Amino acid sequence: MARHIVADAGEIPPGGRKLVTIRGREIGVFNQNGDYFALLNRCPHQGAELCKGTLIGLATSTGPGNFELTRHGEMLKCPWHGWEYDIRTGQSWCDPNDIKARAYPVTVEHGATLVKGPFVAETFQVEIEQDYVVIEV
Numbered sequence: 001m002a003r004h005i006v007a008d009a010g011e012i013p014p015g016g017r018k019l020v021t022i023r024g025r026e027i028g029v030f031n032q033n034g035d036y037f038a039l040l041n042r043c044p045h046q047g048a049e050l051c052k053g054t055l056i057g058l059a060t061s062t063g064p065g066n067f068e069l070t071r072h073g074e075m076l077k078c079p080w081h082g083w084e085y086d087i088r089t090g091q092s093w094c095d096p097n098d099i100k101a102r103a104y105p106v107t108v109e110h111g112a113t114l115v116k117g118p119f120v121a122e123t124f125q126v127e128i129e130q131d132y133v134v135i136e137v
Contacts, residue, residue, distance in 0.1 A: 001136040009108050009131040015073050022137050030087050037087045038135050040102035048080035105136045
């Protein structure tokens with residue numbers, strides 16, 4: 001898998017998202033309280049732009065008339081038909097056995113680690129002061 005720097009870590013606020021295009025694929029990058037997740041911007045149900053949907057919580061119930069809303073901002077609701085996906089895994093909550101949105105590994109790395117490599121060339125002193133969001137595709 002190739003690695004792609006897609007954003008400065010401070011560019012995507014907590015609860016926010018950014019759409020990026022990598023190798024012709026549009027991918028949504030989400031910041032959930034400092035944890036970053038990435039999903040293909042295509043709903044596996046019928047192809048909607050999934051990452052433009054609403055971020056919601058997970059409603060659970062122990063019985064009729066009793067429910068609890070948890071995992072605020074971790075479920076992505078498709079804008080076409082309302083199918084819900086876990087932004088952490090891409091797992092569908094409408095058809096969990098057969099449907100899953102494509103998820104990509106995301107890391108946050110300090111800029112100084114990104115400039116290291118097996119290359120030999122004339123070097124200059126550089127200071128890097130920010131962290132960047134990196135997706136593996």
